[in-house]
Amino acid sequence: MSLTLRVDGERWRAHLLSTATRHPGIVPVTKGNGYGFGLGRLARRAQWLADHAEQTGAALDTVAVGTYDEIEQVATRYGGDLLVLTPWRPFGAAVDLDPRLARRVVHTVSRPQDLAALRGRDPDARFVLEQLTSMRRHGMTRRELATAAADLGAGRSGLRGVAMHLPLNTTSHLGEVTRLINEIVASGLPTRTVFVSHLTHAEMTTLASTYPDFTVRPRIGTDLWLGDRGALRVAATVLDVHEVDRGDTFGYRGRSAPKHGHIVVVSGGTAHGIGLEAPTGDQSLKARAATLARGGLDAVGFVRSPFSIDGKQRLFAEPPHMQASMLFVPSGARVPRVGEEIEVRVRFTATGFDRVVVS
Numbered sequence: 001m002s003l004t005l006r007v008d009g010e011r012w013r014a015h016l017l018s019t020a021t022r023h024p025g026i027v028p029v030t031k032g033n034g035y036g037f038g039l040g041r042l043a044r045r046a047q048w049l050a051d052h053a054e055q056t057g058a059a060l061d062t063v064a065v066g067t068y069d070e071i072e073q074v075a076t077r078y079g080g081d082l083l084v085l086t087p088w089r090p091f092g093a094a095v096d097l098d099p100r101l102a103r104r105v106v107h108t109v110s111r112p113q114d115l116a117a118l119r120g121r122d123p124d125a126r127f128v129l130e131q132l133t134s135m136r137r138h139g140m141t142r143r144e145l146a147t148a149a150a151d152l153g154a155g156r157s158g159l160r161g162v163a164m165h166l167p168l169n170t171t172s173h174l175g176e177v178t179r180l181i182n183e184i185v186a187s188g189l190p191t192r193t194v195f196v197s198h199l200t201h202a203e204m205t206t207l208a209s210t211y212p213d214f215t216v217r218p219r220i221g222t223d224l225w226l227g228d229r230g231a232l233r234v235a236a237t238v239l240d241v242h243e244v245d246r247g248d249t250f251g252y253r254g255r256s257a258p259k260h261g262h263i264v265v266v267s268g269g270t271a272h273g274i275g276l277e278a279p280t281g282d283q284s285l286k287a288r289a290a291t292l293a294r295g296g297l298d299a300v301g302f303v304r305s306p307f308s309i310d311g312k313q314r315l316f317a318e319p320p321h322m323q324a325s326m327l328f329v330p331s332g333a334r335v336p337r338v339g340e341e342i343e344v345r346v347r348f349t350a351t352g353f354d355r356v357v358v359s
Contacts, residue, residue, distance in 0.1 A: 002354035003268040015228040029221030031066025036348035043077035068093035110138040145187035161193030235341040240265040275320040
């Protein structure tokens with residue numbers, strides 16, 4: 001009776017080991033909903049990877065969390081350092097950090113004034129300086145990096161490297177990263193370590209050969225935890241089945257059945273993230289046409305659901321409920337039985353599962 005993520009454990013674990021082996025210095029990202037697995041499970045799995053360092057050749061000494069509020073869930077299950085991706089600010093959870101965990105935290109600092117404030121509050125704080133990329137979300141400009149270098153002086157003073165958060169491009173990042181690394185050198189910062197995101201293995205290899213005096217550490221989330229989708233299967237349970245004739249009413253809103261068929265009630269609703277759609281950012285003509293098509297279906301009461309029966313995506317009979325959804329299965333199609341599991345397509349980073357079953 002649950003929305004369940006089923007994981008082929010052997011295949012998933014093999015993928016994790018392979019990814020860690022291919023990316024020396026990897027920093028696993030554990031944030032948000034834990035990519036559908038939950039933060040606790042990913043933290044334990046990161047510790048498992050650290051325990052297999054001899055097999056992967058990667059000394060996994062750091063994981064990344066999204067926010068300061070996520071630290072405790074990860075810290076109790078993983079024993080290494082915790083890099084916080086959200087930049088430090090002199091307010092909120094960042095200044096309420098448990099002193100017992102402070103020594104394991106590596107802060108991200110994206111403004112010169114915050115660097116001074118952080119070091120004033122905690123002279124022993126460890127941190128990375130975030131560099132402004134074409135994302136233009138957080139980060140220091142070339143001049144601000146030089147100012148930070150002057151403030152830090154010749155000593156490392158808690159500096160653990162420079163962080164770059166790159167956009168999700170379909171083209172190469174090498175040109176931008178080359179420019180950014182040159183800015184680090186020109187700034188005079190006493191570090192040769194950079195933490196990067198969204199670089200391909202080939203780009204990482206090129207950077208390693210171009211800048212042999214730099215240590216490039218990839219922060220990897222999606223490609224690590226969700227990189228082998230064949231190991232993951234999402235299933236909903238059929239909870240009820242009701243035959244309807246054309247004109248029969250059903251649901252919260254008293255909708256009418258368009259023709260003879262069945263209302264199939266399945267587990268999974270808005271509380272799980274089902275039916276909640278985030279903007280994709282895809283501006284292609286194909287994507288726009290799909291949006292128009294969905295809008296047309298919605299206007300007449302038909303919206304394609306993420307639930308599939310025998311490989312066929314079925315329509316929502318009405319908008320999903322909090323913990324269940326009602327589907328319309330037309331006459332002639334096979335009707336699943338109560339208790340049967342059917343396939344669901346989800347966005348893992350926006351879905352909360354009732355159960356995660358790892359074989």
